[in-house]
Amino acid sequence: MDLTLLNFNTPLDLINKAMQKSLIGNLGIEVTEIGDGLVEGYFTLSEKNSRPDGMLHGGANLAMAETLAGLGSMLIIDLNEFDALGSQVSGNHTGTLKTGKARATAKIIHRGNKTHLWNVDIQNEEGRLISTVRVTNMIVKKNDK
Template identity: 70%
Template sequence: MDLSKLNINTPLEIINQATQAGLIGSLGIEITKIGDGTVEGSMELSEKNCRPDGILHGGANLALAESLAGLGSMLMVDMNEFDVLGIQVNGSHTGVLRSGKALAVAKILHPGNQTHIWNVDVRNEDGRLISTIRVTNMIVKRNDRD
Protein backbone atom coordinates (compact mmCIF):
# COMPACT_ATOMS: atom_id res chain seq x y z
CA MET A 1 0.00 0.00 0.00
CA ASP A 2 1.08 3.57 -0.71
CA LEU A 3 1.59 5.00 2.80
CA SER A 4 1.10 8.54 1.45
CA LYS A 5 -2.62 7.72 1.20
CA LEU A 6 -3.00 7.01 4.92
CA ASN A 7 -4.84 9.55 7.04
CA ILE A 8 -6.64 9.69 10.37
CA ASN A 9 -9.82 8.36 8.71
CA THR A 10 -8.16 5.28 7.21
CA PRO A 11 -9.76 2.15 8.73
CA LEU A 12 -7.56 0.32 11.25
CA GLU A 13 -7.77 -2.90 9.20
CA ILE A 14 -6.11 -1.17 6.24
CA ILE A 15 -3.43 0.45 8.42
CA ASN A 16 -2.64 -2.88 10.07
CA GLN A 17 -2.47 -4.63 6.68
CA ALA A 18 -0.12 -1.95 5.35
CA THR A 19 2.28 -2.27 8.31
CA GLN A 20 2.55 -6.05 8.68
CA ALA A 21 5.29 -6.72 6.12
CA GLY A 22 8.16 -5.22 8.14
CA LEU A 23 9.33 -4.95 11.73
CA ILE A 24 5.87 -4.05 13.01
CA GLY A 25 4.46 -7.35 11.77
CA SER A 26 7.50 -9.32 12.90
CA LEU A 27 7.13 -8.07 16.47
CA GLY A 28 3.36 -8.62 16.52
CA ILE A 29 2.40 -4.95 16.85
CA GLU A 30 -1.22 -4.10 16.11
CA ILE A 31 -2.68 -0.59 15.88
CA THR A 32 -5.86 -0.58 17.97
CA LYS A 33 -7.07 3.04 17.98
CA ILE A 34 -6.32 6.32 16.27
CA GLY A 35 -7.54 9.67 17.53
CA ASP A 36 -6.64 13.33 17.30
CA GLY A 37 -3.04 13.41 18.53
CA THR A 38 -3.12 9.84 19.87
CA VAL A 39 -2.31 6.38 18.57
CA GLU A 40 -2.86 3.20 20.56
CA GLY A 41 -1.48 -0.23 19.90
CA SER A 42 -0.68 -3.59 21.41
CA MET A 43 2.00 -6.24 21.16
CA GLU A 44 1.39 -9.84 22.24
CA LEU A 45 4.36 -11.35 24.04
CA SER A 46 5.98 -13.96 21.79
CA GLU A 47 9.34 -15.59 21.21
CA LYS A 48 9.97 -12.95 18.50
CA ASN A 49 9.84 -10.01 20.90
CA CYS A 50 11.12 -11.40 24.20
CA ARG A 51 14.47 -12.00 25.82
CA PRO A 52 15.78 -15.56 26.15
CA ASP A 53 14.25 -15.73 29.65
CA GLY A 54 10.74 -15.00 28.30
CA ILE A 55 10.44 -11.36 29.42
CA LEU A 56 9.42 -8.72 26.87
CA HIS A 57 12.60 -7.24 25.39
CA GLY A 58 13.15 -3.54 26.18
CA GLY A 59 14.10 -2.94 22.55
CA ALA A 60 10.74 -4.33 21.46
CA ASN A 61 9.07 -1.79 23.79
CA LEU A 62 11.07 0.98 22.12
CA ALA A 63 10.13 -0.33 18.67
CA LEU A 64 6.46 -0.37 19.70
CA ALA A 65 6.69 3.24 20.88
CA GLU A 66 8.55 4.47 17.81
CA SER A 67 6.09 2.66 15.53
CA LEU A 68 3.06 4.31 17.14
CA ALA A 69 4.64 7.77 17.28
CA GLY A 70 5.92 7.46 13.72
CA LEU A 71 2.48 6.47 12.45
CA GLY A 72 0.92 9.32 14.42
CA SER A 73 3.25 11.84 12.80
CA MET A 74 2.63 10.33 9.36
CA LEU A 75 -1.10 10.80 9.82
CA MET A 76 -0.58 14.48 10.71
CA VAL A 77 1.39 15.52 7.62
CA ASP A 78 0.95 15.33 3.86
CA MET A 79 3.11 12.30 3.09
CA ASN A 80 3.26 13.30 -0.58
CA GLU A 81 5.17 16.42 0.44
CA PHE A 82 6.85 15.45 3.72
CA ASP A 83 8.65 12.51 5.24
CA VAL A 84 8.72 11.55 8.92
CA LEU A 85 12.08 10.49 10.34
CA GLY A 86 12.58 9.28 13.89
CA ILE A 87 15.55 11.15 15.35
CA GLN A 88 15.47 10.27 19.04
CA VAL A 89 13.96 7.59 21.25
CA ASN A 90 14.50 7.63 25.02
CA GLY A 91 12.86 5.13 27.32
CA SER A 92 12.70 4.18 30.95
CA HIS A 93 11.62 0.63 31.72
CA THR A 94 9.79 0.43 35.03
CA GLY A 95 8.45 -3.12 34.96
CA VAL A 96 8.46 -6.41 33.07
CA LEU A 97 5.95 -8.29 30.97
CA ARG A 98 6.02 -12.07 31.41
CA SER A 99 2.75 -12.92 29.62
CA GLY A 100 -0.09 -11.34 27.71
CA LYS A 101 0.00 -8.07 25.83
CA ALA A 102 1.86 -4.81 26.09
CA LEU A 103 -0.65 -1.98 25.62
CA ALA A 104 0.72 1.36 24.45
CA VAL A 105 -0.74 4.85 24.19
CA ALA A 106 1.15 7.50 22.22
CA LYS A 107 0.19 11.15 22.80
CA ILE A 108 1.66 14.07 20.94
CA LEU A 109 3.22 16.71 23.17
CA HIS A 110 4.61 19.02 20.47
CA PRO A 111 3.06 19.05 16.96
CA GLY A 112 5.55 21.46 15.41
CA ASN A 113 6.24 22.19 11.76
CA GLN A 114 9.70 20.58 11.88
CA THR A 115 9.53 18.26 14.88
CA HIS A 116 6.90 16.19 16.63
CA ILE A 117 7.49 15.04 20.20
CA TRP A 118 5.46 12.11 21.51
CA ASN A 119 5.12 10.47 24.91
CA VAL A 120 4.32 6.77 24.86
CA ASP A 121 3.32 4.81 27.96
CA VAL A 122 3.40 1.03 27.73
CA ARG A 123 1.40 -0.94 30.29
CA ASN A 124 0.50 -4.55 30.95
CA GLU A 125 -3.11 -5.71 30.73
CA ASP A 126 -3.62 -4.92 34.44
CA GLY A 127 -2.61 -1.29 33.82
CA ARG A 128 0.84 -1.47 35.44
CA LEU A 129 3.41 0.76 33.74
CA ILE A 130 6.12 -1.23 31.93
CA SER A 131 7.88 1.62 30.09
CA THR A 132 7.54 5.32 29.46
CA ILE A 133 9.14 6.50 26.25
CA ARG A 134 9.75 9.85 24.53
CA VAL A 135 9.97 9.86 20.72
CA THR A 136 11.07 12.80 18.58
CA ASN A 137 10.28 12.78 14.87
CA MET A 138 11.69 15.20 12.32
CA ILE A 139 9.37 16.41 9.57
CA VAL A 140 11.27 17.10 6.33
CA LYS A 141 10.31 18.01 2.80
CA ARG A 142 10.81 14.99 0.59
CA ASN A 143 13.32 16.78 -1.65
CA ASP A 144 15.37 17.90 1.40
CA ARG A 145 15.63 14.42 2.87
CA ASP A 146 19.32 13.72 2.38
Protein backbone atom coordinates (compact mmCIF):
# COMPACT_ATOMS: atom_id res chain seq x y z
CA MET A 1 0.00 0.00 0.00
CA ASP A 2 1.30 3.43 -0.92
CA LEU A 3 1.06 5.23 2.43
CA THR A 4 0.93 8.64 0.74
CA LEU A 5 -2.60 7.66 -0.37
CA LEU A 6 -3.74 6.95 3.21
CA ASN A 7 -6.77 9.03 4.27
CA PHE A 8 -9.99 8.81 6.26
CA ASN A 9 -11.72 7.13 3.31
CA THR A 10 -9.19 4.30 3.07
CA PRO A 11 -11.11 1.08 3.75
CA LEU A 12 -10.18 -0.56 7.06
CA ASP A 13 -9.63 -3.93 5.38
CA LEU A 14 -6.99 -2.33 3.13
CA ILE A 15 -5.26 -0.71 6.13
CA ASN A 16 -5.28 -4.00 8.06
CA LYS A 17 -4.05 -5.96 5.04
CA ALA A 18 -1.14 -3.53 4.58
CA MET A 19 -0.03 -4.14 8.17
CA GLN A 20 -0.15 -7.94 8.12
CA LYS A 21 3.50 -8.55 7.19
CA SER A 22 4.89 -6.41 10.01
CA LEU A 23 5.11 -6.37 13.79
CA ILE A 24 1.53 -5.09 13.78
CA GLY A 25 0.23 -8.16 11.97
CA ASN A 26 2.42 -10.51 13.98
CA LEU A 27 0.85 -9.22 17.21
CA GLY A 28 -2.63 -9.60 15.69
CA ILE A 29 -3.56 -5.89 15.86
CA GLU A 30 -6.67 -4.99 13.87
CA VAL A 31 -7.85 -1.42 13.30
CA THR A 32 -11.63 -1.13 13.72
CA GLU A 33 -12.29 2.61 13.39
CA ILE A 34 -10.49 5.69 12.09
CA GLY A 35 -11.48 9.32 12.37
CA ASP A 36 -10.05 12.79 12.80
CA GLY A 37 -8.12 12.47 16.07
CA LEU A 38 -9.46 9.00 16.88
CA VAL A 39 -8.29 5.46 16.08
CA GLU A 40 -9.63 2.25 17.61
CA GLY A 41 -8.41 -1.31 17.40
CA TYR A 42 -7.91 -4.57 19.21
CA PHE A 43 -6.03 -7.82 19.36
CA THR A 44 -7.01 -11.21 20.69
CA LEU A 45 -4.73 -12.67 23.34
CA SER A 46 -2.50 -15.34 21.77
CA GLU A 47 0.96 -16.82 22.07
CA LYS A 48 2.17 -14.01 19.79
CA ASN A 49 1.36 -11.23 22.27
CA SER A 50 1.57 -12.96 25.64
CA ARG A 51 4.16 -13.75 28.24
CA PRO A 52 5.29 -17.38 28.55
CA ASP A 53 2.62 -17.90 31.24
CA GLY A 54 -0.17 -16.87 28.82
CA MET A 55 -0.85 -13.43 30.31
CA LEU A 56 -0.86 -10.42 27.98
CA HIS A 57 2.63 -8.93 27.63
CA GLY A 58 2.77 -5.23 28.57
CA GLY A 59 5.02 -4.55 25.59
CA ALA A 60 2.25 -5.73 23.27
CA ASN A 61 -0.01 -3.06 24.78
CA LEU A 62 2.65 -0.42 24.14
CA ALA A 63 3.07 -1.62 20.55
CA MET A 64 -0.67 -1.43 19.98
CA ALA A 65 -0.79 2.09 21.45
CA GLU A 66 2.09 3.31 19.28
CA THR A 67 0.53 1.68 16.23
CA LEU A 68 -2.87 3.33 16.66
CA ALA A 69 -1.44 6.73 17.61
CA GLY A 70 1.00 6.57 14.69
CA LEU A 71 -1.79 5.75 12.27
CA GLY A 72 -3.85 8.59 13.72
CA SER A 73 -1.04 11.08 13.14
CA MET A 74 -0.47 9.76 9.63
CA LEU A 75 -4.13 10.35 8.80
CA ILE A 76 -4.02 14.04 9.73
CA ILE A 77 -0.80 15.08 8.00
CA ASP A 78 0.19 15.39 4.35
CA LEU A 79 2.13 12.15 3.86
CA ASN A 80 3.60 13.42 0.61
CA GLU A 81 5.51 16.06 2.57
CA PHE A 82 5.68 14.81 6.18
CA ASP A 83 6.12 11.64 8.19
CA ALA A 84 4.99 10.80 11.72
CA LEU A 85 7.69 9.19 13.86
CA GLY A 86 7.09 7.87 17.34
CA SER A 87 9.42 9.65 19.73
CA GLN A 88 8.13 8.67 23.18
CA VAL A 89 5.81 6.01 24.59
CA SER A 90 4.95 5.81 28.28
CA GLY A 91 2.46 3.39 29.73
CA ASN A 92 0.92 2.42 33.01
CA HIS A 93 -0.46 -1.09 33.30
CA THR A 94 -3.42 -1.18 35.66
CA GLY A 95 -4.69 -4.70 35.09
CA THR A 96 -4.06 -8.00 33.38
CA LEU A 97 -5.59 -9.94 30.53
CA LYS A 98 -5.63 -13.74 30.66
CA THR A 99 -8.25 -14.44 27.98
CA GLY A 100 -10.13 -12.59 25.28
CA LYS A 101 -9.44 -9.31 23.54
CA ALA A 102 -7.65 -6.10 24.42
CA ARG A 103 -9.47 -3.11 22.90
CA ALA A 104 -7.74 0.24 22.49
CA THR A 105 -8.98 3.76 21.86
CA ALA A 106 -6.44 6.39 20.80
CA LYS A 107 -7.45 10.05 21.08
CA ILE A 108 -5.31 13.02 20.15
CA ILE A 109 -4.84 15.53 22.96
CA HIS A 110 -2.32 17.87 21.27
CA ARG A 111 -2.14 18.51 17.53
CA GLY A 112 0.87 20.73 16.92
CA ASN A 113 2.83 21.41 13.76
CA LYS A 114 5.84 19.43 15.02
CA THR A 115 4.37 17.06 17.63
CA HIS A 116 1.18 15.14 18.25
CA LEU A 117 0.33 13.81 21.70
CA TRP A 118 -2.07 10.89 22.01
CA ASN A 119 -3.72 9.16 24.94
CA VAL A 120 -4.48 5.49 24.40
CA ASP A 121 -6.66 3.53 26.82
CA ILE A 122 -6.64 -0.25 26.54
CA GLN A 123 -9.45 -2.24 28.10
CA ASN A 124 -10.57 -5.82 28.36
CA GLU A 125 -13.86 -6.94 26.79
CA GLU A 126 -15.78 -5.99 29.93
CA GLY A 127 -14.46 -2.42 29.74
CA ARG A 128 -11.95 -2.66 32.61
CA LEU A 129 -8.85 -0.54 32.01
CA ILE A 130 -5.71 -2.67 31.66
CA SER A 131 -3.29 -0.01 30.36
CA THR A 132 -3.20 3.70 29.69
CA VAL A 133 -0.49 4.99 27.38
CA ARG A 134 0.80 8.38 26.20
CA VAL A 135 2.39 8.50 22.77
CA THR A 136 4.29 11.45 21.32
CA ASN A 137 4.82 11.54 17.57
CA MET A 138 7.25 13.91 15.87
CA ILE A 139 6.00 15.39 12.61
CA VAL A 140 8.99 15.77 10.32
CA LYS A 141 9.54 16.85 6.74
CA LYS A 142 10.44 13.79 4.69
CA ASN A 143 13.70 15.34 3.48
CA ASP A 144 14.76 16.13 7.12
CA LYS A 145 14.82 12.51 8.32
